[in-house]
Amino acid sequence: MPVADKARTRAWLRLIHTPGLGPRRIARLIAQFGSAETAVAAAPRGWAHAGLEPGRSGEPPAADAQGVEQDLRWLEAPAHHLVCLGEDDYPPLLAPLDGAPAALFVAGDPALLWHAQVAVVGSRNPTAGGRDNAADFAGELARAGLVVTSGLAAGIDAAAHAAALDAGGATIAVMGTGPDQVYPAANRRLAARIAAEGALVSEYPTGTGVRREHFPQRNRIVVGLSLGTLVVEAALQSGALISARLAAEAGREVFALPGSIHNPLARGCHRLLREGATLVESAQEILTAVAGPARELGQKLRQRLDSAGPDPAKPPASILDPAYQRLMEALGHDPVPMERLVERTGLTVDALSSMLLVLELEGRVAAIHGRYARSGS
Structure with a gap:
């Protein structure tokens, strides 16, 4: 783990392991100070703004140092991550909720x-x-x-x-x-x-x-x-x-x-x-009920990926699937209705609906008033 990342991670873990700091208080600290490192450095006086009053010694409650080190060791393993509120990887649907977790420990992708x-x-x-x-x-x-x-x-x-x-x-x-x-x-x-x-x-x-x-x-x-x-x-x-x-x-x-x-x-x-x-x-x-919100989320994801640059090593899975290739061949730049796609591909409506949703999320197909065409983007 790079030194800068380790400093950021350690600061987040110190907040997580500090008694009395729940998700809401940590969120207020990050909103006020801009980063976990700055928030930790602002203790003890600055922490009062998050509703955590200093103790008799004038210091905030100490973080559990043993817990911080245990988490750091876990995070050193492959495919172990800490996803923190306010950062790019934090899930956009979760972030706006009251009491959203300050950070998520993730094993996997x-x-x-x-x-x-x-x-x-x-x-x-x-x-x-x-x-x-x-x-x-x-x-x-x-x-x-x-x-x-x-x-x-x-x-x-x-x-x-x-x-x-x-x-x-x-x-x-x-x-x-x-x-x-x-x-x-x-x-x-x-x-x-x-x-x-x-x-x-x-x-x-x-x-x-x-x-x-x-x-x-x-x-x-x-x-x-x-x-x-x-x-x-x-x-x-x-x-x-x-x-x-x-x-x-x-x-x-x-x-x-x-x-x-x-x-x-x-x-x-x-x-x-x-x-x-x-x-x-x-x-x-x-699938029908969530198609609209799924498209909106897919657009946000594409914008985020575009800003980070494409990853040619990870092509969409649909590119490798023959059924998807058949569907793409059946689609043109002029919108066509579902029944025309059924005729051209021999696939069922249920199968096509699912596949078209995947292609929309990938930005390869546009849905226009119940008709479908290859995306011009």
Whole structure:
């Protein structure tokens, strides 16, 4: 790690490990002083502006030096990152939320935090049908180019993560523990696969074990990263309903699957539907609902990548897929309707809709009043 990066990282970790400094206070310090290094240097007097009063000695509470060093050692490993509020890599959908995490520990690909995501959540003890539904929806969403985000819990979460990876897509697991502490232990193999093919994310420092209050806090990150949240199965008192409420409060889409009136795990979903959640029976309905916001996020990502310069070593995955090549050959510079693309490619409407969304996010296709053409940009 370069010296400048290490100084910046150490300053952030000192803030994170200082007792009494939560996400809101750290955000105020960064807003006032412009950087973590400057904020740390401004102690003790400057810290009073963040609501942290000096103690009797006139000094602010000392950071946990051992915790800082432990985190630094973790960050020295390959594919381990610290993504900090106010910096370029911080996810744009999460940043505006009240109480957004000051920093995120990431094992895997931090670039996925910028990609269009849909959260899939539900019961830790689902029915067989609920587990299958979670896997089916997650697989379809992943094949359409969206990142599937969940909380690494047993049940629906694990099924969604695994299905997204099996579909050749990406998934983000937001942890309620430190990034080096997998819970439940039964998901360790899954967590290792997610770190290799997606991203494990936590706001908690290394060594943080299981604490009940951390899991509702984790839920705000799951839904804050996502354009919408799908609740597959949930009891009337469940963490999934907390996630749905947080998503609605953040102005994000909430989707729910209906179920049998005799299934207690359907009652939470039915409550959400009565309260205004969108009833969905296919992943395509979710894709249609989030297509607009996904395009906007894709444009922001392209602008960011353009400002950083292209990376020719990483061409879009669709360039290598024969089905996408067939679709691009069927597209011209004059907009054509969906039915014409079905005729030209022999692909189904569902398949074309998913592929066109991916191409829009890559900036290769433009959607114009329900018609599609090659992008002129």
